[in-house]
Amino acid sequence: MLILTISTNLNCYRKTFNLLIIYKKFAQLNNCIIFAIKQLQINMRRDIYQAIADPTRRAILMLLTVGAMTPNAIAGHFGSSRQAVSKHIQILAECGAVDQNQRGREIYYQLNIDKMKEIDHWMEAFRKMWMTSFDQLDNLLNDLN
DSSP states (O other): OEEEEEESSSSOOOOOOSSEEEEEEEEEETTEEEEEEEEOOOOOOOOHHHHTTSHHHHHHHHHHTTOOBOHHHHHTTSSSOHHHHHHHHHHHHHTTSEEEEEETTEEEEEEOHHHHHHHHHHHHHHHHHHHHHHHHHHHHHHHHO
16 A cells, blocks of 8 residues: 655645556644555556567567567667667567567567467458458459459
8 A cells, every 4th residue: 555645735745546446534633634644565467468569669570570589679669769679679578579588687479379479360360351352353353354
């Protein structure tokens, strides 16, 4: 449980929390309201489709198809800073697209095949639709000849 003090004057302390629920008004002293805050720890992951929407993250996933790599090795393939690549890797890890394994002092990231199968399963309906459309186009072109 967290204690959050909210001052009613202009010099209030502000802090951003991920997800807070005001649990109970605890006390009110000298123009300050003190709340007991219950913070919910919801294990929310980013959406895999948001993660693969970025071309850099898709490129990182393509690199990891070869094998596990360290963040420095991944960053070496891009013209951006190591911190920027680490942020992309963090987003991929949060959605479960990559797994991390620590070997000694190094952290290696590898592709999570099961998460990629989730994308493939979602794409299957579109693949069937496209194949049907292409078959119809083939039939039309054959009839024209």
